Amino acid sequence: MKWGQVKTIFIFCFLILDIYLLHHVMTQQNSYEFLEEVTTEENLRNNLNGLSDLPEEPKEAPMLHAKRKEFTEDEIEELDNLSGQKSLVIDNHMIVGKLDKPLTINVEGDLSEIEPYIWNYDQYVYYDKDEESNTLILFQKLDDHIFFNQSGVLLIHLNEKGEMTHYIQTLLLKTDEQPEKETLRKPLELISLLYDGGQINPGDEITDQVLFGYHNLLPLPSGVQVLAPTWKIEINNEKVFLVNAIESHHTQRDPETFIGEMMEQIKAYLTKRQNVPIKPINDEWEQEELQEFMRELLQDIDEGDGEE
Amino acid sequence: MKLELFKTILLLFLVALSVTLTLNIWSYQGNYEYAEEDQAIDAKLNGTKQTKRNVIKPSQILFHEGNETFGYKNKVKETEFYSNLREWSLYNFRMMDEGEEIPTDTAESWVEIVFPTAIPTSVINELFPTDDSLLYDSEFKRIYMILDGTLQQGQVIFASGDPTKMNLRASVQNIAQIQEFLDGTQQTEEFTEYVNVTSLEQSTSVYIPNEPEIVGRKYRYTAINPDTSTIQSIFFTNPSSIVSSPNPEGGQVYSDSQREVTVRGYYMEYTNFLTSENQNEQINTVPNTIEHLLNTSLDYINTHDGWLIDEGIQFYLSELNRLTNSIEYRMVHQNYPVFSYEGLATMELTIQNMTVYQYRRPLMRLTQSYDREPTDLMTGKEVLQAITTGQTNVSENEIQDIQVGYRIQQQPGGQIFDLIPTWFVKTYRGWQGIYSITQQGGE
Numbered sequence: 001m002k003w004g005q006v007k008t009i010f011i012f013c014f015l016i017l018d019i020y021l022l023h024h025v026m027t028q029q030n031s032y033e034f035l036e037e038v039t040t041e042e043n044l045r046n047n048l049n050g051l052s053d054l055p056e057e058p059k060e061a062p063m064l065h066a067k068r069k070e071f072t073e074d075e076i077e078e079l080d081n082l083s084g085q086k087s088l089v090i091d092n093h094m095i096v097g098k099l100d101k102p103l104t105i106n107v108e109g110d111l112s113e114i115e116p117y118i119w120n121y122d123q124y125v126y127y128d129k130d131e132e133s134n135t136l137i138l139f140q141k142l143d144d145h146i147f148f149n150q151s152g153v154l155l156i157h158l159n160e161k162g163e164m165t166h167y168i169q170t171l172l173l174k175t176d177e178q179p180e181k182e183t184l185r186k187p188l189e190l191i192s193l194l195y196d197g198g199q200i201n202p203g204d205e206i207t208d209q210v211l212f213g214y215h216n217l218l219p220l221p222s223g224v225q226v227l228a229p230t231w232k233i234e235i236n237n238e239k240v241f242l243v244n245a246i247e248s249h250h251t252q253r254d255p256e257t258f259i260g261e262m263m264e265q266i267k268a269y270l271t272k273r274q275n276v277p278i279k280p281i282n283d284e285w286e287q288e289e290l291q292e293f294m295r296e297l298l299q300d301i302d303e304g305d306g307e308e
Numbered sequence: 309m310k311l312e313l314f315k316t317i318l319l320l321f322l323v324a325l326s327v328t329l330t331l332n333i334w335s336y337q338g339n340y341e342y343a344e345e346d347q348a349i350d351a352k353l354n355g356t357k358q359t360k361r362n363v364i365k366p367s368q369i370l371f372h373e374g375n376e377t378f379g380y381k382n383k384v385k386e387t388e389f390y391s392n393l394r395e396w397s398l399y400n401f402r403m404m405d406e407g408e409e410i411p412t413d414t415a416e417s418w419v420e421i422v423f424p425t426a427i428p429t430s431v432i433n434e435l436f437p438t439d440d441s442l443l444y445d446s447e448f449k450r451i452y453m454i455l456d457g458t459l460q461q462g463q464v465i466f467a468s469g470d471p472t473k474m475n476l477r478a479s480v481q482n483i484a485q486i487q488e489f490l491d492g493t494q495q496t497e498e499f500t501e502y503v504n505v506t507s508l509e510q511s512t513s514v515y516i517p518n519e520p521e522i523v524g525r526k527y528r529y530t531a532i533n534p535d536t537s538t539i540q541s542i543f544f545t546n547p548s549s550i551v552s553s554p555n556p557e558g559g560q561v562y563s564d565s566q567r568e569v570t571v572r573g574y575y576m577e578y579t580n581f582l583t584s585e586n587q588n589e590q591i592n593t594v595p596n597t598i599e600h601l602l603n604t605s606l607d608y609i610n611t612h613d614g615w616l617i618d619e620g621i622q623f624y625l626s627e628l629n630r631l632t633n634s635i636e637y638r639m640v641h642q643n644y645p646v647f648s649y650e651g652l653a654t655m656e657l658t659i660q661n662m663t664v665y666q667y668r669r670p671l672m673r674l675t676q677s678y679d680r681e682p683t684d685l686m687t688g689k690e691v692l693q694a695i696t697t698g699q700t701n702v703s704e705n706e707i708q709d710i711q712v713g714y715r716i717q718q719q720p721g722g723q724i725f726d727l728i729p730t731w732f733v734k735t736y737r738g739w740q741g742i743y744s745i746t747q748q749g750g751e
Contacts, residue, residue, distance in 0.1 A: 004312055004315070007312075007315045007316065007319055008315065010319050011315060011318055011319050011322060014319065014323055014325075014326055015322060018322055018329065021326060021330060022329060024329075025329055025332055025333060193533070196533075216721070217528070217724065218526055218678060218723070218724050220678055220679055221680065221681040222679070226678065247528060247529065247530050247723070248530075248531070249531070249722055249723045251721060251722065251723075
């Protein structure tokens, strides 16, 4: 055999050997490099739906220090100029209003027809509708969403025809001093924790956009509330988890309980179980007129709808 | 000829490629093994390591002037005083004779430093600067320092409080300087009267502050997830053999048939059944001295960086039990002890045959703290009054100790731990909060 032929045979042999080795290197790298991820992230993606569109930002955020807004005399006068309604300010921070005539609104639309009736309406973002009490919930947006905070919410009560009859409004204000930024955990990590803890089951779906916002952490003695950076994660269109993006503690909230709590609070105010100042926005009202209006409101709350 | 040259070059290239690929595969396996070692190193809780000097701290510092007793109103000041005290050199140690009295009767003023539990005298040279080698086999629970100048020698007494254990006596250098420091602190700091609790079960006297300055605090916290391989490799040699099942009392149980970790909320309990099986064979071969308990437990917690401490939070030695071979480190906030009914404020170890048989600890770490609205706390005198007149949940004759500290409690919503100032009593059932039966006065 000639040296030339031997070379050709060698070339074939090494070609085959190299292809084999190349294949080996590739599979090896895949199996080792992604070993961790296969067990966590891939496993999660295989078992849950709706993980494709998770937000990446923000990666860091501070705790939020906020105070409930107390209305000044001037602002109460401003409130008096809002169209067709009778309203009260409870404890200087909560407006309860009743429209003179029920207002037709389009729940599917942008709700802009409400605007002339509500002070600083542009600060609120529609969140959900509670069918049980026929109420629309709008959360305040202080740069970011404020989830389920009794001091930063607008509740719109509808009658049977879907017309707006009453509303309750509170506002939060950022305080001057804000803490330092802290590193946040990603939504996927937190979903993984919920999954490991059995709160989410295989086959479940993350419905609705995972939202970044703030949720109550604790009240300070000074009246300042501390709110924690929070991811809102909705499962199967029914359960809503609010997960603390720094410490990963989670709570479950739903509109119905939240509205129930708000109503209990207002009842406590109106029946004077909790003694706080209640002022009519129109100062020409007589004491009797105010009492009558409060009775009316209480009756409306107890009946569960705004029909007269 | 050109074709032959091309074939030669191609062959050389293929040979070289096969060599590089082979080397690549080999070196990659090397990398993989290395990564596995890294994982083993990661069996830690991200806390810190501690030394005896850092965990052995007094529970009380009392200043006696004749018949009156005072202490700092704010207990944080005690740490300052104690760290100052640790700079003073002691020399000339000697054992006290059996009949020799602690000379507090003749002295005008003296300082009494009370430790939460009896501590082996062999660690004195780790706590204080001294040149003497201490070969005495004894214990101490209180240190008396006679500092009014009546004594030239032997001003410091390490008292065991146990008639079967010897007391030690030593001299201190620069007594004038110490006196100066004392005078200074007494002028600048606020003090409160300490009330002597006479009618207790114990032979040694217990003092409680009448008007302590104690402020509650609210803490954010992070939980340690027991499901991670990091945690499991602390307690198990082979994490892949762990079987996890729900705990009938709530929580999870992790077990590999020889060891078991039970988790309930933020509390965990590790048991190593291997040590208890061998117990009978070896019980006489290894004497479990108190010092050995101290060393083993410190080493054990240090190995996994288990001291989850922070600026306001520390863990100090609180109990050493020779009979049960157990040792306890208690959470301390602003130098006041923290108590929990869920086991969240202590790390407790039981040691058998040189190894850890049981280990109980919290699986959470308090991080950032916030102000809390002030609470109405009974004064020391009111507490004693309430106890002696039978208005509380504890009866007078079962009380072994009384302390003011914090009750740690999770807030509704689960995002915050609340440290609530409370009076606590120790009975044979352990520590419990005092509350008055007629009105809520314990907080």
